[in-house]
Amino acid sequence: MNQEPLISIITVCYNSKLTIERTFKSILNQSYRNLEYIVIDGNSTDGTAGLVKQYQEVFENNGITYKWISEPDNGIYDAMNKGIASAQGELIGIINSDDYYEESALRIIAQEYSKDNSYDVYHGLLKYHDSGKLSMIKGAVSDVLPRHMIEHPTCFLKKETYKQYGVFNCKYKYVADYELLCRIRKNGGKFKLIDKVIANFYDGGAGNTFKSVVEALKLRYEYQFINRKEYIIRYFKLRLGRTISRLIN
Numbered sequence: 001m002n003q004e005p006l007i008s009i010i011t012v013c014y015n016s017k018l019t020i021e022r023t024f025k026s027i028l029n030q031s032y033r034n035l036e037y038i039v040i041d042g043n044s045t046d047g048t049a050g051l052v053k054q055y056q057e058v059f060e061n062n063g064i065t066y067k068w069i070s071e072p073d074n075g076i077y078d079a080m081n082k083g084i085a086s087a088q089g090e091l092i093g094i095i096n097s098d099d100y101y102e103e104s105a106l107r108i109i110a111q112e113y114s115k116d117n118s119y120d121v122y123h124g125l126l127k128y129h130d131s132g133k134l135s136m137i138k139g140a141v142s143d144v145l146p147r148h149m150i151e152h153p154t155c156f157l158k159k160e161t162y163k164q165y166g167v168f169n170c171k172y173k174y175v176a177d178y179e180l181l182c183r184i185r186k187n188g189g190k191f192k193l194i195d196k197v198i199a200n201f202y203d204g205g206a207g208n209t210f211k212s213v214v215e216a217l218k219l220r221y222e223y224q225f226i227n228r229k230e231y232i233i234r235y236f237k238l239r240l241g242r243t244i245s246r247l248i249n
Contacts, residue, residue, distance in 0.1 A: 003114050004032075004034045004110060004114075005034065005089070005090040005091055005110055005113055005114070005117075006034050006035065006036065006088060006089040006090055006091075007032070007034065007035045007036075007089045007090070007091045007092075007093065007106050007109065007110060007156070008035070008036050008037075008038060008083075008087035008088060008089030008091070008092045008093070008159075009027060009035060009036070009037050009038065009092075009093050009094075009095060009106075010038045010039075010040065010080060010083035010084065010087065010092065010093070010094045010095075011023055011037070011038070011039050011040070011094075011095055011096065011097050012039075012040045012041075012042070012076055012079035012080055012083065012094075012096070012097070013039065013040070013041050013042070013044065013048055013052070013096075013097035014041065014042035014043075014044050014048070014076075015044045015045060015046040015048055016044070016046075016048050016097035016098065017044070017046045017047045017048045017051060019097055019098040019202075020048060020051060020052075020097040020098075021051065022098075022100050023095060023096070023097050023098070023099065023100050024051075024055055024058075024059075025100070026095075026100035026101045026102075026103070026105075027059075027064070027101070028058070028059070028062055028064070029103050030101065030103060030105065030106045030107070031103055031104055031106070031107045032106035032107040032109075032110050033063060033064070034110070035064060035065075035089070035106060036064065036065035036066070036067065036087070036088060036089060037059060037064055037065070037066050037067070038066075038067045038068070038083045038086055038087060039052050039066075039067070039068040039069075040068070040069055040073070040079040040080070040082050040083045041068065041069065041070040041071075042070075042071075042072060042073045042079055043070055043071055043072045043073075044070065048097075049070040052068050052070065053068070053070075056068065067086055069082070074170060075170060075173060077168035077169075077170050077172070077173075077176040077177075078168075078170050080094055080167075080168055081167045081168050081170070084162055084167050087159065089159060090113075090158060090159055091109065091110075091113060091122070091156045091157070091158055091159070092156065092157055092158075092159060092162070093106075093109070093155070093156045094152070094153075094155070095153055095199060096153065098202050099153050099199060099200055099201050099202060100199065100200050101198065101199050101200075102197050102198060102199065102200070104196075105198045105199060108124070108194060108196050108198065109122050109124075109156045109194070109198070112192060112194055113156075116192070117158075118190060119158075119190045119191065119192040120157060120158060120161040120164075120165075120184055120189035120190050120191065121142070121155055121156070121157050121161065121181065121184060121189065121190070121191045121192065122155070122156045122157075122192045122194060123139070123150060123151060123154045123155040123156070123191065123192070123193060123194065123198070124139055124151070124154045124193065124194040124195070124196050124197065124198035124199075125137055125138065125139035125151070125154065125194075125195065125196060125197045125198060126138055126139060126151035126153055126154050126197070126198065126199055126200070126201050127197055127199070127200045127201065128201050128203070129200060129201065129202045129203065130203050131203075135203075137197060138151065139151055139154070139193060139195070140193070141191070141193050142181070142185050142191035142193075145178075145181060145182050145185055146182075146220065146223070146225035147220075147225070148216075149175070149177070149178045149181070149216070150181065150191075151198075151199070151201070152177045152178075152181075153198070153199040153200075153201050154198035154199045155181070157184075161184065161189065164189075165180070165183055165184045165187060165189060166180070166183065167180070168180055172215060172219070173211070173215065174209065174211055174212035174215045174216070175212060175215045175216045175219055178216060178219060179219055182219065182223050186223065210238070210242055213238060214235065214238060217231065217234055217235060217238065218231070
């Protein structure tokens with residue numbers, strides 16, 4: 001087995017000019033260099049596409065294979081699927097354009113994979129930032145998936161895992177990443193939790209919206225993690241809470 005597997009990193013973006021350079025720099029600063037970087041831009045209008053193009057020379061000068069496209073897509077998960085289709089690596093990581101990796105992230109993942117490549121998902125700890133300040137460091141084993149998502153920015157999946165279990169289901173607008181991991185786990189996929197910080201996440205975006213919470217609840221019902229009665233009770237509690245919040249504010 002190759003002791004230094006090729007790792008593909010995917011970043012999808014749309015109008016991310018203010019944050020994407022931080023993501024770029026985290027890729028350039030990786031201590032592990034056997035990687036390719038793929039950027040899928042959704043036809044941004046704020047200058048993001050110009051930055052994406054500008055960095056091609058920077059990545060190539062640093063010995064990193066760099067691929068990018070800028071075109072309309074059908075949402076964030078459609079863009080991620082484009083990246084997966086283009087990826088050549090044995091392992092694939094996805095980092096959003098307002099998040100970033102620790103400098104040792106890819107080295108840690110590659111070492112764990114080289115020790116034992118039988119796992120489908122390799123994931124670790126995530127630093128959460130709120131209003132620019134570190135709020136917590138968190139990681140969870142896949143056993144929690146019936147209750148909530150694990151830290152997706154830290155997840156690295158084998159290319160073969162996507163071939164075996166499928167890619168993101170775009171019928172889910174907010175929680176297709178959650179659904180994919182539930183699908184893998186339900187069908188016998190193996191998860192490896194690494195007790196080291198892999199990535200940094202900044203609060204905000206679609207993942208924190210009311211619609212995403214409702215969609216996640218529906219997903220847990222579809223996967224029979226909760227029964228119909230529990231689903232209905234939780235759904236109406238969410239609706240009630242939202243109504244009260246609107247009245248107060």
